Amino acid sequence: MELDPLLLSRIQFAFVVCFHAIFPVFTIGLASFIAVLEALSLKTGNPLWQRLSKFWIQVFAVVFGMGVVSGIVMSFQFGTNWSNFSYATANFLGPVLSYEVITAFFLEAAFLGVLLFGRDKVPQGVHLFAAMMVALGTFISSFWILSANSLMQTPDGLVLRDGLYYVASWTDAIFNPSFGYRFLHMALASFLTASFVVAGVSAWFIMQKRELAANKKALSISLWLILILAPAQVVVGDFHGLNTLKHQPMKVAAMEGNWETGTGVPLLLFALPDQENQQNLFEIKIPKLASFILTHDWDGEVPGLNEVAPEMQPPVFIVFWAFRVMVAMGMLMVLFGLAGLWLRRGDRYLESKPFLNGLRVMSLSPFIAVLSGWIVTETGRAPWLIYEQMTHAQGLTPSLTGGMALFTLIGYVLVYAMVFSAGVFYLMSVFRGGLETANAEQTDSDVEKAQRPISAANANLDGGL
Amino acid sequence: MEQPFDLVIIWAGIIGFSVMMYVLMDGFDLGQGILYPFAPDDHSRDIMMNSVAPVWDGNETWLVMGGAGLLGAFPLVYSVFLPALYIGVFLMLAGLIFRGVAFEFRFKANTTKYIWDWAFAGGSFVATFAQGAVVGAYVQGFATDNFVYVGGAFDWLTPFTIITGLGLVAGYALLGSTWLIMKTEGELQQWAYRVTLRLLVLVLLVFAIISIYTPFVDAGVMERWFHGFSIIWFLPLLALYSAYLIYSSVKKQQEGLPFVATMGLFLFTYLGLLASKWPYLVPPDYTLWDAASAYESQLFLLLGFLFVIPFVLGYIAWSYWIFRGKVKGGYH
Numbered sequence: 001m002e003l004d005p006l007l008l009s010r011i012q013f014a015f016v017v018c019f020h021a022i023f024p025v026f027t028i029g030l031a032s033f034i035a036v037l038e039a040l041s042l043k044t045g046n047p048l049w050q051r052l053s054k055f056w057i058q059v060f061a062v063v064f065g066m067g068v069v070s071g072i073v074m075s076f077q078f079g080t081n082w083s084n085f086s087y088a089t090a091n092f093l094g095p096v097l098s099y100e101v102i103t104a105f106f107l108e109a110a111f112l113g114v115l116l117f118g119r120d121k122v123p124q125g126v127h128l129f130a131a132m133m134v135a136l137g138t139f140i141s142s143f144w145i146l147s148a149n150s151l152m153q154t155p156d157g158l159v160l161r162d163g164l165y166y167v168a169s170w171t172d173a174i175f176n177p178s179f180g181y182r183f184l185h186m187a188l189a190s191f192l193t194a195s196f197v198v199a200g201v202s203a204w205f206i207m208q209k210r211e212l213a214a215n216k217k218a219l220s221i222s223l224w225l226i227l228i229l230a231p232a233q234v235v236v237g238d239f240h241g242l243n244t245l246k247h248q249p250m251k252v253a254a255m256e257g258n259w260e261t262g263t264g265v266p267l268l269l270f271a272l273p274d275q276e277n278q279q280n281l282f283e284i285k286i287p288k289l290a291s292f293i294l295t296h297d298w299d300g301e302v303p304g305l306n307e308v309a310p311e312m313q314p315p316v317f318i319v320f321w322a323f324r325v326m327v328a329m330g331m332l333m334v335l336f337g338l339a340g341l342w343l344r345r346g347d348r349y350l351e352s353k354p355f356l357n358g359l360r361v362m363s364l365s366p367f368i369a370v371l372s373g374w375i376v377t378e379t380g381r382a383p384w385l386i387y388e389q390m391t392h393a394q395g396l397t398p399s400l401t402g403g404m405a406l407f408t409l410i411g412y413v414l415v416y417a418m419v420f421s422a423g424v425f426y427l428m429s430v431f432r433g434g435l436e437t438a439n440a441e442q443t444d445s446d447v448e449k450a451q452r453p454i455s456a457a458n459a460n461l462d463g464g465l
Numbered sequence: 466m467e468q469p470f471d472l473v474i475i476w477a478g479i480i481g482f483s484v485m486m487y488v489l490m491d492g493f494d495l496g497q498g499i500l501y502p503f504a505p506d507d508h509s510r511d512i513m514m515n516s517v518a519p520v521w522d523g524n525e526t527w528l529v530m531g532g533a534g535l536l537g538a539f540p541l542v543y544s545v546f547l548p549a550l551y552i553g554v555f556l557m558l559a560g561l562i563f564r565g566v567a568f569e570f571r572f573k574a575n576t577t578k579y580i581w582d583w584a585f586a587g588g589s590f591v592a593t594f595a596q597g598a599v600v601g602a603y604v605q606g607f608a609t610d611n612f613v614y615v616g617g618a619f620d621w622l623t624p625f626t627i628i629t630g631l632g633l634v635a636g637y638a639l640l641g642s643t644w645l646i647m648k649t650e651g652e653l654q655q656w657a658y659r660v661t662l663r664l665l666v667l668v669l670l671v672f673a674i675i676s677i678y679t680p681f682v683d684a685g686v687m688e689r690w691f692h693g694f695s696i697i698w699f700l701p702l703l704a705l706y707s708a709y710l711i712y713s714s715v716k717k718q719q720e721g722l723p724f725v726a727t728m729g730l731f732l733f734t735y736l737g738l739l740a741s742k743w744p745y746l747v748p749p750d751y752t753l754w755d756a757a758s759a760y761e762s763q764l765f766l767l768l769g770f771l772f773v774i775p776f777v778l779g780y781i782a783w784s785y786w787i788f789r790g791k792v793k794g795g796y797h
Contacts, residue, residue: 068522069565073558075532079547080554086536087544087612091759094537095766101530102773109523110780166759397548399614408555415559419566426573 003402006393009081012409014378018371019416020074023067025186025370028142029194030060031135034115036221038128048214054119055438056198058430061116066423070416081405085385085395089151089165092158092173096148104141108134139187146186150179152386153377154247160389177247181240182377188233189373192333193366195225200363201431203356211435216350219359223340223349230333237330238293244377245294248387249303250312251380254319256290261304265290273316278306314382322375329369336362472763473753476538477746479770483534485735487527489640489728494521496641498564498589499634500660501582509653510582516648516792518568523781525561537766541612541756545747546599548614549607550621553595560592590634597633600738601626605682606748612755625682632671636731639664643711643723648792654720661715661723669708672734676701679741683748686741697740704733 034056041049075097078086086093114122114130122130151158157172158165167173199222205215245252253259257268259278267289271280291300305313336358343349381387385395430438494517504510536543547554567585574581598621605625608616642664645657680687690697707729714722742748746756757763 065566065569069562072525072529072561075529076547076554076558079532079536079543080551083544083548083614087540090536090540090543091762094533094535094540094543094758095762095769098530098533098537098766099769101526101533102769102777105526105529106773106777106780109526113519164759167761167765170765397551397614399548399616399618400551401618404551404618407552411555411559415562419562422566422570426570 003406005400005402005405006396008402008405008409009396009400010392012081012405012412013077014375015409016070016073016077016412016416018374019420020067020070021370021374022367023063023070024138024142025190025366026193026197027060027064027067028135028138028187028190029192030056030063030197031131031138032191033194033198034060035128035131035135038124038131042124042128048217051211051214051435051439052218055435057116058438059427062423062427062430064112066419069419073412080408081397081400082385082395083397085390088163088390088395089386091165092151092167093148096144096174100141100144104137104144107140108137111137142186142190143183146183147174147176147179150182151176153182153381154178155386155389178240178243181236181243184236185233185240185373188229188236189366189370191225192229192233193370195222195229196333196359196366197363198222199226200360203359204431205434206350207353207356214435219350223337226333227337227341230330230337234330234334242294244380245303248381250305250308250314251319251377252294253303253305253307254314254316254380255323255376256294256302257316257320258290258302258304260306261301263291263301264288264299265294265302267293268320271320273320275310275313275316278310312383314380319376319380322372322379325372326369326376329365329372332362332365333369472760472767473757475767476757476763477753479767480531480534480538481739483527483531485732487524487531488735489731490524490527491521492637492731493517493640493644493724494524495564495589495593496637496639496644498585499593499638500641500645501586501589503660505652505656509656512649512653512792513645514568514571514585516645520785521568522565525565528561534766538758538763539746539753539756540758541747541751545607545609545612545614546603549616550595550599550602552618553598553602553621557592557595557599560588560590560595562588564588564592593634593637594630597630597636598622598626600633601629603748604629604679604686604738604742606750609747609750612751625678628671628674628678632668632675635664635667635671639668639711640724640727640731643727646715647720647724650791658715658718661711665708665711665715668730672704683741685745685749689741697737700733700737700740704730704737707733 034053037049037053037056040046041053078093111130111133114127115134118130119127151173154177156176157167157169157174159168160166198218202215202219202222205211206219241252241255256265257271257273257280258265259280264287266285266287268280268283268285270282270284272282273280288298291302292298294300294302305316339355339358340349343352343355349355383391383393385392497513497517501510501513504513532543563584565588567581567588571578571581571585601623602621605621605623607614608620639661642657642661646654646661649657680690689695707726710726711723711730714726744752744754746753
């Protein structure tokens with residue numbers, strides 16, 4: 001069997017980036033949540049806020065550590081597997097990624113230590129400042145990396161000379177046409193992720209009747225956030241979709257499963273896209289709704305996949321279904337936000353078993369939504385690496401063989417599987433320990449050892465078996 | 466187009482500085498992992514790990530910065546070295562991941578502790594060997610055509626790069642043992658004194674082999690060093706003087722000088738290596754200027770560096786100040 005280095009590299013990149021992405025999307029939101037808890041603690045003096053903060057900082061430490069370790073790999077992936085792409089775009093990509101390191105990574109590293117270990121060593125105000133700086137660092141980091149990604153979707157501000165891109169306008173390149181929408185969409189996604197994890201874990205604690213006063217506050221805050229953020233995300237997502245329609249019509253055609261350009265296009269609730277025969281099987285549709293959503297006109301024209309040759313179309317089945325999974329998760333989130341509001345009367349949201357159990361399950365929903373959203377935007381760009389300028393095949397490392405790519409793919413899967421299972425196992429023991437363990441008195445030797453991110457968590461890896 | 470400043474030279478200085486920072490700083494903590502299996506007892510291993518625990522992840526940030534900085538300032542290095550060293554880069558990253566998480570999980574584990582001991586030692590060894598092989602591969606040069614790597618997956622793995630790989634393992638172990646002399650006391654410190662002398666012999670042996678071997682790998686190096694008297698002759702002399710200082714300070718049981726002298730040994734060897742290959746950055750075909758990114762990209766990035774890096778260096782110095790002094794006792 002012939003091993004295809006292109007396919008294997010794409011699988012490898014998708015695997016590595018998906019594995020990595022679930023950590024930052026959580027820590028970006030969680031960092032802000034912790035900063036809010038610290039601010040409330042400073043302002044009100046109520047010890048409950050600090051009890052909550054101490055627990056969630058431990059969770060943050062573990063997840064952040066996993067994100068850092070998996071992130072180191074990412075910074076070398078561009079070069080090992082996509083060297084033609086890296087070389088051609090280095091004049092833009094190099095400075096942008098370097099700026100991420102010097103403006104975000106060092107800021108995070110500098111203040112993370114104070115946030116994790118400095119509570120008793122610095123004044124409370126300085127500690128709050130450290131929490132805010134860590135949160136700011138996570139945002140700066142996502143600013144640069146989303147700028148780089150958006151440029152691949154909607155390139156701007158660059159000129160191509162002799163196969164190399166040169167930056168004609170840094171402003172146009174960094175703030176390229178889809179960047180703002182993507183940044184806002186991801187920022188809201190991060191807040192939603194943190195909100196749902198906090199809600200789910202708090203619900204679990206409440207069902208166990210543990211630390212009720214503090215966990216009820218956390219649940220209440222996260223439900224208010226969900227109520228506002230989930231619908232806001234729907235609106236921002238719609239604007240992002242319109243932006244995509246303008247700049248990447250084939251991606252939208254694949255999302256809608258629309259094979260032929262036409263007017264009054266229906267919205268497909270269910271279909272099995274059959275790319276070989278360029279049609280859908282088993283369609284369930286609402287007439288004209290896709291046209292209305294995309295053009296705000298019941299008879300508006302929506303582009304179809306037939307505008308490009310079949311080999312220049314993205315894999316429709318994947319994009320179509322990943323999009324539906326993302327939207328379904330978004331709708332569920334809105335529903336839970338509304339249910340939370342409805343159950344506020346008489347504080348039923350703190351009592352209702354089905355609701356609390358639902359929240360526990362829903363703590364996975366943002367991760368599913370984020371991963372499927374990224375699958376839509378990345379797979380939907382195919383076969384382009386830089387939209388309508390460079391294909392995946394052109395960006396690949398020329399010397400890469402199928403055997404090499406397979407070797408490292410298997411290697412990364414094995415390494416990450418081990419690291420991930422140890423990390424999840426450990427995170428579970430932090431959850432089991434709860435606010436009680438996080439707020440237990442530390443001995444001197446504990447304080448001394450707790451100088452590393454994950455070690456800030458006060459639980460035992462073998463514990464609770 | 467004529468530019469007011471030659472940024473290429475400035476960037477060569479910045480990247481060279483970053484690489485040296487990385488080698489010195491991650492070198493002594495990787496060295497702990499290499500020395501790990503040979504440590505006198507488990508209690509010593511606790512102390513060894515503690516002595517670098519607060520600083521190791523900051524140290525590795527220099528590696529990420531080196532990678533991103535190369536892409537920004539010398540993209541040809543990034544796009545030739547990484548494909549050429551594909552398998553080696555994977556081994557290095559896997560090694561760094563295992564030893565990185567070992568820091569976190571070892572102290573949490575009881576029954577599974579030995580797994581993380583192996584992860585720490587094995588990961589450190591593999592990552593160091595791979596880095597040493599990269600240095601050797603740089604001396605060897607790369608098969609390129611029109612700015613693209615065209616060689617095979619294992620071109621980098623030759624007897625020469627195996628020697629440089631093992632040489633760096635010995636070198637990092639020496640940085641690690643002299644670091645322990647400075648940071649510990651009692652039995653472990655005495656052990657570190659003994660190990661340092663043995664490692665010094667090993668390092669000098671590899672140093673000699675590489676010095677004799679290199680001119681045969683690359684004729685340009687022969688020309689550079691043996692075509693009449695040159696100012697660069699002082700570099701190996703200074704390296705040898707550093708080696709002598711390590712020996713004499715260990716004999717006198719001094720605590721700080723062995724580590725400082727080892728850093729000197731690394732610095733002068735590194736400068737000697739650069740002097741051998743200057744101005745080739747992707748040998749044998751491409752110089753610094755061939756490998757550089759566009760002027761406006763280098764300028765855009767330089768402005769950020771000049772503004773931000775002073776803060777970064779300040780923080781690093783501050784964190785080392787916080788954790789100054791001898792490391793005492795284990796965690797348990």
